[in-house]
Amino acid sequence: MPYDYRPFDYVPPAGLREAEPRHPVVIVGAGPVGLAMAIELANHGVRAVVVDDNNVVSVGSRAICWSKRSLEILDRLGVGQPCVEKGVIWQVGRTYHREAEVFNFDLLPEDGHKMPAFVNLQQYWVEAFLVARAVELGVDLRWKNRVTGVVQGADHVALSIETPDGTYALQADYVVACDGARSPLRGMLGLEFEGELFEERFLIADIEMEADFPSERRFWFEPGFHAGQSALLHKQPDNIYRIDLQLGWDTDPEVERQPERILPRIERVVGHRDFSLDWTSIYTFQCRRMRSFVQDRVIFAGDSAHVVSPFGARGGNSGLQDVDALGWRLAAVLRGEAPAAALMAYDCERVHGADENLMNSSRSTRFMSPGAGVERLFRDAVLHLAGRADFARPMVNSGRLSKPCTYPLEAPDHPALPQAARPGSVAPDAPQGDGWLIDALGGRFVLVAFGEAPELPGLPVLRPQPNAAVIKRWLGSEVTALYLVRPDQVIAARWVSASAEEVAAALLAAQEGRT
Amino acid sequence: MSALITRPNIADPDGFYARLLATHKGLSEGQSHALNARLVLILANHIGEAAALEAAMVLARDGA
Known part of the structure; x- marks a missing residue:
């Protein structure tokens, strides 16, 4: 509805x-x-x-x-x-070339996180x-x-x-x-803004229909229902589906936004006319920033x-x-x-x-909408090979989905601790009894301690239960660790052991933006 | 890490060259370009080493 x-x-x-x-x-x-x-x-x-x-x-x-x-x-x-x-909720994406699946990804292959992928x-x-x-x-x-x-x-x-x-x-x-x-x-x-504007147009449509598509992201290169172009389908709540269709740069957006142009295109995607158009828009690509x-x-x-x-x-x-x-x-x-x-x-x-x-966005765009000549040549070579050899599949780029970056902090680090929890990264979640570590971190500076923890005024200490997920994500092969975690749940610094002075210095640096 | 091999490394250079041409036989120029692109990707994956691939791309680009 x-x-x-x-x-x-x-x-x-x-x-x-x-x-x-x-x-x-x-x-x-x-x-x-x-x-x-x-x-x-x-x-x-x-x-x-x-x-x-x-x-x-x-x-x-x-x-x-x-x-x-x-x-x-x-x-x-x-x-x-x-x-x-x-x-x-979804975590699997499937990419097709014509009718064959050529690549798929699972964004959260492990358990023990409060939130889905x-x-x-x-x-x-x-x-x-x-x-x-x-x-x-x-x-x-x-x-x-x-x-x-x-x-x-x-x-x-x-x-x-x-x-x-x-x-x-x-x-x-x-x-x-x-x-x-x-x-x-x-x-x-x-x-x-500075950066690139790509010469490509996409039609985007929300349609309402009764359908039984799985909760997966589906992307097609050159599908039979949309010759030579690409298409993306996402399932949304309330029987609303989202379809993105590549139109090509030489199309006229004013013509393409007319329902009599849109309806037959969508019909070819879903295979019938038993749907209603909820919202449509036409957009171009930009990859730019201030x-x-x-x-x-x-x-x-x-x-x-x-x-x-x-x-x-x-x-x-x-x-x-x-x-x-x-x-x-x-x-x-x-x-x-x-x-x-x-x-x-x-x-x-x-x-x-x-x-x-x-x-990431520019790379995906170049793959989806290659320029004439060599860009097109290699894009098509990858798609051709993807159905025949495993190595080409990860080169198929229909979008690399958002993951938080690791900020380039100059902060105390101990390299033997797990790489995923290095300074600048979002603190990894893990189960904690009936709850979750991410909730226990809250929105303040906190010292997460495994073993001895120095006492600092105003800096609460959190001692997670060391279950298998916590050990894997926070300790690795070490038995003690100290993590200073920021209010945005980003790891500010970490040690296997540290003095109160070392922790205080890292805290002050993070507060003053000097890392 | 192994460097790019630029000394002769193919046992039968003439035989390889003939096979390469034979692989393209009967293809249009466009089809040949496409085949070459696929061949580059296949061989690059076989090599795998980023440093060797980088050196190969630099050598290929030289003088272009």
């Missing part, structure tokens, strides 16, 4: 009547990234104002594949459970859950509030905001721009900062990882516990993450 869009109430903001006191943070954009940002800040004791020019959740499914890491972040924000319950859930559902949570936490959500001007001051940012009742001014210590790929704020500040995501007191997060092609589920997921890396730091700066320079660690880490996403 199609989503029941209900507009949120516009309430005339106080600023229309009299000047509002300066806010610590104004978040521009109430998409998944802006909403998650507001909740994350609330969890760290900072009350943000969120302004959005619209008053409904996302129209169309848009971001649909939420990764394990995103689900862990959403869980910390209080909406993980509804997302997993509502969503379609992926759930498919339309962006509008995620936003609806986040809005409800934000309201619960008392976040100041302002619908139909459109930013029309921004001025960077020495110690604040001034925004002009247009509402149905007129214009008013807002001041904030910091502004977080979560206003999407076409970010008006980026434009107002005269900042630009040079720096921190622009004085305006900080960019999500699509406003970086955009990738959609085949790696790296848009929405990387936006939530931005929130993860920014929230605790911005809260600490606003509370006066960390220098403003700590925000540059957000820039450094998320530029690194964006570059990894851009690299």
Whole structure:
């Protein structure tokens, strides 16, 4: 059944009547990234104002594949459970060339994690859950509030905001721009994206139908039902399926978006006409980012900062990882516990993450939509061989799905400890009795100890039960270990043993963004 | 790590060369290019070593 869009109430903001006191943070954009940002800040004791020019959740499914890491972040924000319950859980992807399966992947082959590898859930559902949570936490959500001007001051940012009742001014210590790929704020500040724009067009459609497709990602190169092009199928909740069809650069988007063009194409994919079109869109590929995501007191997060092609589920997921890396730091700066320079660690880490996403995305795009000549020659050679020799199968690239990157930290490390838990990586989850290690870590600095742990004021110590999963993921062949874990559940430093001074130094470096 | 072998390493060079041409026999130029691309991928996988492959690509590119 199609989503029941209900507009949120516009309430005339106080600023229309009299000047509002300066806010610590104004978040521009109430998409998944802006909403998650507001909740994350609330969890760290900072009350943000969120302004959005619209008053409904996302129209169309848009971001649909939420990764394990995103689900862990959403869980910390209080909406993980509804997302997993509502969503379609999957972990296997299958890639076909013509009719034959040429490659498959399993994204979470091992047990012992609270969250699944992926759930498919339309962006509008995620936003609806986040809005409800934000309201619960008392976040100041302002619908139909459109930013029309921004001025960077020495110690604040001034925004002009247009509402149905007129214009008013807002001041904030910091502004977080979560206003999407076409970010008006980026434009107002005269900042630009750098990178590649691919000459390829895709048609994207949400269709509603009764069907029994498995909960897997399916991708076809040159399928019989869509000659010479490629196609992607994802199952979503409520009998909604998502289909992406490559159209080619020489097609006319205005012609292709007409239902009489779309319906026969979809019919060839699903084999019948017994479906209804819920939403369609036509998009081109971009793999671009801003040079720096921190622009004085305006900080960019999500699509406003970086955009990738959609085949790696790296848009929405990387936006939530931005929130993860920014929230605790911005809260600490606003509370006066960390220098403003700590925000540059957000820039450094998320530029690194964006570059990894851009690299993967560009490679997938080149494979899916090769340029004429040698790119096409090798792409076709790989597909030809994939059905005949195992070695070519991993070269088939229909998108490499989002995994959190490991930040390049210069921090104490002990190389004999498991590689997956090295500094800069997200702390690996493991079962803990009836619960999960990821929950026990919470959203604060914590010292995870196996064996002796030095005592530091204000640094809680967590002693996990050393079950098989914990030993494999955290200890390896060692018997003692100390891990300093950040509020975003990223490992800041680790030792087999350390003095209080060593841990304190690593803690201070992480807090001040010096790693 | 083994370096790229650039000294003669094929026992019967003339025989190999003839086999290579015979493999292409009857193919159009486009089909031959496609076959060569597949052959590159097959041989690259057989070699596997990143350093040897890198040296081979540099040598192949030299003078192009």
